Amino acid sequence: MPDAVVVEGNGTAVTETHSTAARGDSGPETARLVASRVLDVPDFPKPGVLFKDLMPLFADGAAFREVIDGIVAHHGRDSFDAVVGIEARGFVVAAAIAYATGVGVVPVRKAGKLPRPAYSASYALEYGEATLEVHEDAFTAGHRVLVVDDVLATGGTAAATLDLVERAGGTVTGFTVLMELAFLGGRERLAPRPVHALLTV
Numbered sequence: 337m338p339d340a341v342v343v344e345g346n347g348t349a350v351t352e353t354h355s356t357a358a359r360g361d362s363g364p365e366t367a368r369l370v371a372s373r374v375l376d377v378p379d380f381p382k383p384g385v386l387f388k389d390l391m392p393l394f395a396d397g398a399a400f401r402e403v404i405d406g407i408v409a410h411h412g413r414d415s416f417d418a419v420v421g422i423e424a425r426g427f428v429v430a431a432a433i434a435y436a437t438g439v440g441v442v443p444v445r446k447a448g449k450l451p452r453p454a455y456s457a458s459y460a461l462e463y464g465e466a467t468l469e470v471h472e473d474a475f476t477a478g479h480r481v482l483v484v485d486d487v488l489a490t491g492g493t494a495a496a497t498l499d500l501v502e503r504a505g506g507t508v509t510g511f512t513v514l515m516e517l518a519f520l521g522g523r524e525r526l527a528p529r530p531v532h533a534l535l536t537v
């Protein structure tokens with residue numbers, strides 16, 4: 337398989353990268369699976385950003401199920417009482433884990449979307465700034481929370497979310513992303529919290 341395949345879609349050139357030496361915290365096979373279903377989109381949403389589009393992974397039922405089962409196996413199905421998904425792509429991952437394990441989902445949303453009193457945290461990410469919120473009553477004391485998202489880049493989004501969960505009374509027991517952009521330093525920023533990334537590039 338070539339290292340890069342150029343795909344033309346909707347008039348936009350995108351590059352699909354198949355890493356022959358894929359690595360991640362659930363082993364090379366899982367890392368290869370994720371890598372084979374990520375599309376690299378140059379200059380989105382801004383010039384100079386190489387956007388990692390995981391929609392092909394979400395769209396492949398067998399691959400998506402394998403990834404979700406792998407995340408649950410890594411943490412242990414009894415290790416969390418709730419799963420937090422970060423808007424918007426994290427919602428897809430969180431809902432699937434919640435369904436697979438029978439726990440509930442708590443959405444962490446962009447500012448102004450939650451209807452009741454909420455904690456807020458502002459942060460910078462690779463291509464801008466944003467504010468995230470969680471309902472103040474989202475957790476009861478001691479609630480064990482697994483936090484999930486699609487991509488870890490600078491770690492701004494994740495750091496804000498972990499802070500929000502703890503302000504709202506939850507205890508973060510795990511953090512998983514499908515893909516980590518290691519050169520942006522998110523893992524170091526979150527240290528000493530452990531990061532579980534299925535694919536690290």
Ligand SMILES: O=P(O)(O)OC[C@H]1O[C@H](OP(=O)(O)OP(=O)(O)O)[C@H](O)[C@@H]1O
Nearest residue numbers: 423424425461462488489490491492493
């Ligand atoms: O580590 P960081 O530099 O903070 O970047 C990672 C975040 O960026 C993307 O979200 P985005 O804010 O683009 O939201 P979306 O899922 O709604 O597209 C991605 O889904 C992560 O949440």
Ligand SMILES: Nc1ncnc2[nH]cnc12
Nearest residue numbers: 386387388389462487489
């Ligand atoms: N390069 C990137 N691709 C996808 N999501 C991101 N979030 C932050 N940087 C990103």
